[in-house]
Structure formats: C-alpha cells, structure tokens
Amino acid sequence: MIPSSFTYKKASSVSDALAMLKEHGDEATLLAGGHSLIPALKLRLNDYGYLIDISKISELKSIDDKGDHIEIGAGVTHGEIVDSALLQSKVPFFSEAADLIGDVQVRNMGTIGGSIAHADPAADWPALLLAADATINIHNGSSSRSVAAADFFQGLFHTAVEEGEMITSISVPVSANAKTKYIKFMQPASRFAIVGCAVNLEMSGGTISSAKVAYAGVSATPFRDSAVEATLAGKSLDDATIEAAGNAAADSASIMSDHFASESYRKQMAKVYTKRALKALA
Amino acid sequence: MNITTKVNGKEIAREIDDRTMLSTFLREELSLTGTHIGCDTSGCGACTVLLNGKAVKSCTVLAARVDGEEVTTIEGMSNGSLHPLQEGFKEEHGLQCGFCTPGMIMTAADLLSRNSNPSEQEIRESLEGNFCRCTGYHNIVKAVQYAADKMNG
Numbered sequence: 001m002i003p004s005s006f007t008y009k010k011a012s013s014v015s016d017a018l019a020m021l022k023e024h025g026d027e028a029t030l031l032a033g034g035h036s037l038i039p040a041l042k043l044r045l046n047d048y049g050y051l052i053d054i055s056k057i058s059e060l061k062s063i064d065d066k067g068d069h070i071e072i073g074a075g076v077t078h079g080e081i082v083d084s085a086l087l088q089s090k091v092p093f094f095s096e097a098a099d100l101i102g103d104v105q106v107r108n109m110g111t112i113g114g115s116i117a118h119a120d121p122a123a124d125w126p127a128l129l130l131a132a133d134a135t136i137n138i139h140n141g142s143s144s145r146s147v148a149a150a151d152f153f154q155g156l157f158h159t160a161v162e163e164g165e166m167i168t169s170i171s172v173p174v175s176a177n178a179k180t181k182y183i184k185f186m187q188p189a190s191r192f193a194i195v196g197c198a199v200n201l202e203m204s205g206g207t208i209s210s211a212k213v214a215y216a217g218v219s220a221t222p223f224r225d226s227a228v229e230a231t232l233a234g235k236s237l238d239d240a241t242i243e244a245a246g247n248a249a250a251d252s253a254s255i256m257s258d259h260f261a262s263e264s265y266r267k268q269m270a271k272v273y274t275k276r277a278l279k280a281l282a
Numbered sequence: 283m284n285i286t287t288k289v290n291g292k293e294i295a296r297e298i299d300d301r302t303m304l305s306t307f308l309r310e311e312l313s314l315t316g317t318h319i320g321c322d323t324s325g326c327g328a329c330t331v332l333l334n335g336k337a338v339k340s341c342t343v344l345a346a347r348v349d350g351e352e353v354t355t356i357e358g359m360s361n362g363s364l365h366p367l368q369e370g371f372k373e374e375h376g377l378q379c380g381f382c383t384p385g386m387i388m389t390a391a392d393l394l395s396r397n398s399n400p401s402e403q404e405i406r407e408s409l410e411g412n413f414c415r416c417t418g419y420h421n422i423v424k425a426v427q428y429a430a431d432k433m434n435g
Contacts (some may be wrong), residue, residue: 001322008283008346031344039323041301051300053347079336085284091341103411105327108336109343174379189325191410 003041010053014168017054018141021164024050030166031055032075032114035106060113060168060227063087069174071137074113074167082107091172093180093198097124100184102191113167116152119159121256122192126153126222128182130214131198135171140164146171156220177203181277184216185269187260193217195263195269197249199277206236213245218270219253227251228274237282246275285349289314298345304338305329307345308355316356316360316384320413327412330385331336331355337392339411339412359391366429376425377417386412390426399430 008031011017021028025134027049031037034055040046054060060075063084070090070270072081081098088095099108101115101124115125117137129136129149136152138145138161147160154160161167185194196216202209211232214224227248235241250270286295296311305322308314308331317340320328322401324342331340332354359365367387370376377383386409393400393408400408405426406419414422 005299006301008344010346010349033325034344034347035342038303038344040338042322051344053344055347103327104392104408105330105337105339105411106324108392109338137424163318 001042003038003048004039004044006048007050008053009050011057013057014059014139014166015141017057017166018139018164020050020052021166022141023186024052025211026163028052030114030117032117033077033110034114036114036118036120046209054166055111065090066171067174069171072112072170072172074117074169075111075202077108078102078110078112078115079104079107080111081112090174091180093182093200094128094172097128097182097196097198100124100182100186100191116170117159117161117167118154119157120192121156121220121222122187122194122217124182124184124196124216127193127196127198127214127216129153129170129172130222130224131180131182131200131212132194133200133212134171134173136160136167137169138165139173140166141169144168150224151279153222158183164265175202177209179203181280183273183277183280185273190251195266195273197270197273197277199274201232201237201281201282208235208237208241209230213249213274215253215270218250218255218266220241220256223253225249225253232278237278239282242278242282244276245278246271249274283346285346287348287350288352290354300344300346302345304331304333304340304343304345304348304353308353308392310339311345314355314357318381318384320381320385325413326382326385327389327409328382328385330388330412332388332391335392335395337389354388354391356387359387363393366432367394368427369432370425374421374424374428376418378418379413382412382414382416386422386425387415390429393426394430394433398422398434400426402427415423 060073078098184193193216200212231245318328320326
C-alpha cells in the first residue's frame with residue numbers, strides 16, 4: 001500500500017517543528033512514531049501535503065525526576081517507559097501499561113505523545129493520564145500552556161491541541177502513598193484495549209483516602225468513573241469494597257459497541273476488570 | 283529526497299520518493315528481498331528489521347526516517363557462517379514455509395540483545411508481534427532457546 005504523495009521534513013528542535021507547522025498550516029502534520037499515522041496514510045484515510053518528523057528531537061526524549069512529579073517527553077517511546085527504572089519505582093502502572101501496548105516492534109517506535117495526540121478511544125495512555133491526574137504540556141512557538149488530562153481528551157480522536165501547537169511533555173504527579181495498577185481486556189491481535197482499567201489509590205495506612213479510576217476502550221472518550229471512586233474513598237481495600245466498586249463501574253457511561261464486544265459485554269468486562277485491578281492491589 | 287544510511291554495515295546513498303516505506307526501499311531499491319512484506323499493516327511482523335539495533339516493522343517506517351541511521355536485515359545476520367539464530371531455526375525445525383522466518387529471527391535478535399538468557403515465557407512474549415501461519419510456534423521458541431544457549435557458550 002502506498003500513501004498519497006507528501007513532502008517529508010525532518011525537524012531538529014521543537015521551535016523548528018513549530019515553525020514548519022506554522023508555515024504549512026493544516027496541510028502539515030507531525031510524525032512521531034508513526035504507528036497510527038502511517039497505517040492511516042497507507043489506507044488513504046488521511047492525506048497531508050507535509051509530514052514533519054519530530055522523532056529525532058532530543059529535547060522530547062527524556063524522562064526527568066522533578067521531585068513531586070515526573071516529566072515524560074512527548075517523544076519517549078512505550079519501550080523506554082517499560083524500561084524506565086524511575087517510572088517502575090515511582091509510577092509503576094505507567095511501565096505496566098506500556099508493556100501491554102502492541103508488541104516489541106510497536107513499542108520500539110510508538111511514543112506517548114503521539115498516542116495521546118491521536119486519542120484513539122482504545123489506546124491505553126488516556127486512561128493512565130486521567131487516573132494519574134497528569135498534565136499535558138503544549139507549545140505553540142511563542143508560548144506554552146498546560147492542560148489537565150481531564151480537559152485534554154475531548155472525544156473520538158479529538159484533543160485540546162489546536163492548530164499550530166504540539167505536545168512537548170506530560171507531567172505525572174508522584175505520591176509515596178499511592179498504589180497503582182493497570183490491566184486490560186485486549187483485542188488479541190492488535191492488543192488495543194476493549195476494556196482498560198487504570199487505578200490510582202492514595203492510601204493512608206490501610207484506608208483509601210482518595211481513588212482515581214479511569215477506563216480506556218469503554219467509551220469514545222476515556223473517562224474517570226466518579227461512582228467507583230466514591231465507593232472506594234474512606235474504605236479499606238477488602239473484598240466487600242472491591243465487590244461494591246466493581247459493581248458500580250461504567251453504569252453511567254456511554255458505552256461503545258463494535259464487532260469485538262457489545263455494549264453489555266463491555267460494561268460487564270469493565271466491572272470484572274475493575275475488581276481484578278483492585279484485587280491485585282489488595 | 284536524498285538519504286544516506288548504513289544497511290548491514292554498508293554505507294548507502296539513494297534518492298527516494300518521500301513516501302517510500304523502508305520495506306519497499308530494502309526490497310526494491312537494494313534487492314534485499316529477505317525482508318518479507320506480509321500484511322503490510324504492521325500486524326504480522328514478517329518485515330521486521332533492526333533499526334539502530336531495535337526491532338521495527340519496516341512496512342510502517344518511512345525510508346526517509348533511516349537517513350543517518352543503521353539498519354540490519356536478515357542478510358546482515360550471517361557472517362560467513364550462519365548466525366546462531368539461523369542455525370537454531372535449522373536445527374530445531376523452526377520453519378515450515380519460511381515466510382515468517384526472517385522477521386522471527388530479527389525480533390529474536392532484539393530480544394537476545396536485551397536478555398541473553400530468556401525464559402520460554404519471555405521468548406513467547408517477545409515474539410507476540412510475529413505471526414507464523416504454519417503455526418509452528420513451539421519449534422520457533424526452541425530455535426531461539428538453541429541460539430541463546432549457543433551464544434552463552
């Protein structure tokens with residue numbers, strides 16, 4: 001399969017990439033790992049005059065310990081997140097989730113910034129960013145802004161990134177009292193999430209002081225489930241709490257239905273995977 | 283556009299159409315037809331090559347992108363004698379039709395570069411992006427174990 005013709009441009013820095021974006025307007029798009037964009041171009045679902053390759057920009061490639069948060073460059077690959085000792089110890093569900101994305105070859109190319117910019121409803125990162133209460137840092141060439149994950153994901157393939165902007169990094173808060181888990185019920189060939197459940201519990205001794213629970217693959221837009229979170233807050237993580245939290249999952253969500261899983265099956269799997277994620281932390 | 287890249291240790295300079303995929307570049311421009319194109323949608327792994335030592339699906343990487351980088355294909359694995367992975371596939375009957383074999387070997391090479399003594403489970407997990415439609419997975423795993431044993435002496 002051969003994509004429509006385009007002009008390839010390699011950006012050497014963030015400012016270089018943004019200048020190219022400004023020059024070519026909506027004729028251009030950014031190429032990161034390319035594992036969503038290139039298949040779409042080959043199927044001619046998308047068509048751009050210019051591809052601006054940001055994969056070689058070194059300032060997008062670091063994972064930095066900032067004390068109360070970790071800053072992950074937009075160009076960091078899933079594989080680098082799997083291998084990051086810093087993330088494994090401070091935000092373990094990020095490394096767990098990265099290891100469940102696609103396969104080795106996909107993880108060697110695909111980036112966290114590219115994945116969230118694409119905002120596929122079955123992608124894993126949106127649920128992780130919501131459950132971690134992460135912030136997405138965006139630049140437009142003259143100024144930068146930060147958007148909370150809750151405001152970033154706006155719908156099917158739709159985010160808060162506007163024309164002429166690019167994601168530069170993701171800030172992930174760190175807590176010494178957090179227990180985190182990400183598990184998913186996956187489509188076996190693509191390993192995209194049919195249901196992905198990200199859990200982030202803030203513990204105070206044996207009690208859950210607050211909970212953030214988010215889902216990938218369930219709705220067109222990833223979401224945190226306030227009913228599940230309310231069930232968990234103030235409780236200890238025992239069997240009765242886990243049962244009640246799981247039973248509350250996805251009750252008020254608008255649930256997708258496709259040839260992989262019907263609406264009712266997805267809802268049931270959201271409950272099952274919520275219980276399994278919580279049990280793994282108990 | 284013009285690209286300069288190192289393929290199997292050899293410096294290569296070519297003028298290419300910007301939209302050329304690495305898999306097409308290797309096969310049609312360089313006649314390195316050991317890299318197979320199976321699904322052409324980054325599912326099957328038959329087109330796997332090493333880009334700077336890491337396994338990637340060359341049907342989903344632009345040739346433009348390997349400008350200044352190093353690519354290794356199945357043709358670059360043997361150095362006079364068979365690579366231990368190639369020997370493993372031969373000795374353990376790790377192939378039937380052979381279509382998936384180059385991709386399997388390149389992905390296994392990435393694994394062995396990170397983990398010199400993988401468990402059976404680790405081998406199976408690392409090969410999850412490579413399909414064998416003859417379904418000869420058991421012997422493929424044995425072939426990788428053979429190579430790991432041989433490389434560890």
